[in-house]
Amino acid sequence: MRQLLLQYLKLFLLLGLGAVTAEHVLKHDVLASLGTLPLDGHFSFHDLSAAAMDFGNLSSFPPVAVLHPGSVADIATTVRHVFLMGEHSALTVAARGHGHSLYGQSQAAGGIVIRMESLRSVKMQVHPGASPYVDASGGELWINVLNKTLKYGLAPKSWTDYLHLTVGGTLSNAGVSGQTFRHGPQISNVNELEIVTGRGDIVTCSPEQNSDLFRAALGGLGQFGIITRARIALEPAPQMVRWIRVLYLDFMSFTEDQEMLISAEKTFDYIEGFVIINRTGILNNWRSSFNPQDPERASRFETDRKVLFCLEMTKNFNPEEADIMEQEVHALLSQLRYTPASLFHTDVTYIEFLDRVHSSEMKLRAKGLWEVPHPWLNLIIPRSTIHTFAEQVFGKILEDNNNGPILLYPVKKSRWDNRTSVVIPDEEVFYLVGFLSSAIGPHSIEHTLNLNNQIIEFSNKASIGVKQYLPNYTTEPEWKAHYGARWDAFQQRKNTYDPLAILAPGQKIFQKKPASLPLSSLQYLL
């Protein structure tokens, strides 16, 4: 009996030691094996903490290595290498765009981060003609795409509010802004993708060719492959835009006007809106690089309402057609029910308008207010419940703008392809609502997270069909609920394109098996 106990003790010791040594050897082996891969670019190990930072500034999980790809083949070689290590390796791979995620989505704890911006081998190429397009690297910033295409008098059709984001990063989410109502999100304006799958295969896909992978990757949160190249549809670029803001005192006429404008045949080129609670939004708004005299004019605009709504829109024009633009804008504005005397407008170049948030970024950076925590909450809300939501949230849960703008604007489902991976409500009109908070000062993070939670909890309890955009879920039940009836299809696609769950681990949807030696090899050890 004693003999037997001793045997067991030895066995346990061996098991314990075996695991520690195995893990140690494993990490060493991994790094050594990466060093043997034939690459055009290189791995680096000195910048691990930089690869663990993001715009959210709330989570930080260092990788073990950063790949600076010199070619698409480098990405394929690396992913294939990890794939061939099999399911007992815990190694994962995250493509990092510009790292503008909010909660660590572009990080890979203990894995490999691929710095997509290093991928310069895919040269940007503009193809003018009847249906113009540009081929751009997945790691290209949208500002560079705009800069290049403008040289041909062309530009992409659909945007995000901020252009210092990568092509692959926004296409993995959706890419929404004030043009979405007309052109659909950015994922509705892509003709073709080149993707490195979770098996390390390089696949070209489009609505005609490998269409399932094409749609899976669009809005796919990086789960099915790494977008190395995108073919983006272009249109003739206007030279100028008239940029207009008007204020509303009540939510009903604000949203009715927004909905009328997005459905009208002849309308504005960009339509958004924001919520101003307790007047702080007019003065304290990082998007308001608008007109120096505006804050003053706005503060002279008297009302005792605590919550105001601002409709923002633009009309594109070329200088020689300014008269026509004036008439069209006048006709459109005359149909709206904003508060008289609350009309502000300015004329700027197209690039100044599209790159507007960058101007605010520069100002905030100068004050040290850019690299701060951003506990943002982005929601997609059906039209049928937006009033219930607004009534409870604006002025009740939120008594203040809480250090950042609150965006609110409607889009049309008919401009979205429901075969992509992105989750949208089953209603023809739905709203994008963004609470874009900066956490500055003591307890600001906790305070904002608490408010976000109250908004989420209220939405869940009221069953008003609210989904997160740029979602932050951490458990499988939450992801299941997010995808609803589409969860099985989402899982199936994962199984097809990234069966070992190597890619984009920071989304926390699928978990790669932790590293452990197979039972058989433990038995062998003993």
Ligand SMILES: Cc1cc2nc3c(=O)[nH]c(=O)nc-3n(C[C@H](O)[C@H](O)[C@H](O)COP(=O)(O)OP(=O)(O)OC[C@H]3O[C@@H](n4cnc5c(N)ncnc54)[C@H](O)[C@@H]3O)c2cc1C
């Ligand atoms: C100031 C600001 C304004 C914004 N405004 C808008 C807006 O108006 N509309 C909007 O839709 N979004 C907006 N966003 C959100 C933006 O779309 C996300 O931050 C998105 O993640 C893109 O950022 P990124 O290129 O840095 O990607 P990252 O944050 O680096 O990556 C995002 C996710 O995609 C994965 N990924 C990155 N590159 C690739 C690739 N090539 N292939 C496959 N997967 C990849 C990553 O692993 C990660 O999971 C804004 C963000 C900021 C910071």
Ligand SMILES: *[C@@H]1O[C@H](CO)[C@@H](O)[C@H](O)[C@H]1NC(C)=O
């Ligand atoms: C937040 O940003 C600061 C300044 O850049 C940095 O020192 C800190 O490590 C960041 N924190 C996280 C969690 O990323």
Ligand SMILES: *[C@@H]1O[C@H](CO)[C@@H](O)[C@H](O)[C@H]1NC(C)=O
């Ligand atoms: C556009 O590209 C040119 C070089 O072609 C560069 O000089 C310029 O700074 C770029 N502009 C922007 C806004 O990035």
Ligand SMILES: *[C@@H]1O[C@H](CO)[C@@H](O)[C@H](O)[C@H]1NC(C)=O
């Ligand atoms: C509204 O703003 C004023 C001045 O900024 C502040 O004193 C007041 O407490 C705020 N009210 C609420 C309800 O937030």
Ligand SMILES: *[C@@H]1O[C@H](CO)[C@@H](O)[C@H](O)[C@H]1NC(C)=O
């Ligand atoms: C993300 O979700 C987790 C789990 O629900 C939560 O604890 C965390 O606060 C969220 N992060 C933010 C920044 O909202």
Ligand SMILES: *[C@@H]1O[C@H](CO)[C@@H](O)[C@H](O)[C@H]1NC(C)=O
């Ligand atoms: C997409 O929409 C079409 C038409 O409304 C519908 O028939 C189809 O079932 C939808 N598909 C998915 C996957 O939701």
